[in-house]
Amino acid sequence: MNDAAALGIFACLSNPTRLQILKTLVAAGPDGLIAGTIAQKIAASPSRASFHLSRMAEAGLLTAHRQAREITYAVDFSAMGALMRFLLQDCCADNPVVRACCVDAKAC
């Protein structure tokens, strides 16, 4: 993952609505949810949900699959993993304190 990709994902995560979407989709598991259901769960208009879902998909944080007129969005966990790696490796130079937090909850 390069800087530009990471910047895009950080921009995604810096919005409350999108953070809510991410959590909702993580809870939904690998099958994801269709756009309408996501909008309902986060109490947002279809238009607003679509706006944020598009951004997240464009940033590579979500995958989108159309089935007829329904679009299923799911978290791309490999992208999240790559982001974690970027933070730990490229940003923090493999800092031991930071690394410990990933491995063991007590470290934080």
Place this chain on the structure above:
Amino acid sequence: MNDAAALGIFACLSNPTRLQILKTLVAAGPDGLIAGTIAQKIAASPSRASFHLSRMAEAGLLTAHRQAREITYAVDFSAMGALMRFLLQDCCADNPVVRACCVDAKAC
């Protein structure tokens, strides 16, 4: 770390200048650097550097210590660690794929 704190840090990381500052300060190590040196290293005006450094310190990403007229900024690695933990735990529900990326580079 709660959602609000995480949102603030993500907002910090979503700016190229601030990402550059973070990397510069990580490379500098735990002693950090004074504001003027940071501005030089990232080729930014003192005013611009100060703007971003303030934001990062306010978000909890950096610590600031004044010694006479010089202000030394350093990365708060515990904050970065807490952020990693937030991503892994609160956002990704301890997803195995994401977790593996933190532990082993080959997983990504």
Place this chain on the structure above:
DNA sequence: CTTTCATTTTAAGTCTGCTTGAAATATCTC
């Protein structure tokens, strides 16, 4: 073929963030 449904797109308005340069604050040195 018309209607209905799911979603996106568009347009307008508001708000926030970033940059720049000038001015202000605080400290050191002579």
Place this chain on the structure above:
DNA sequence: GAGATATTTCAAGCAGACTTAAAATGAAAG
């Protein structure tokens, strides 16, 4: 105290993001 240095603060302008509601697209059902 006067001048130089380090940093911040302020003000103005611009660009981009978010929200809302309405219109448009595309597919299903009758």
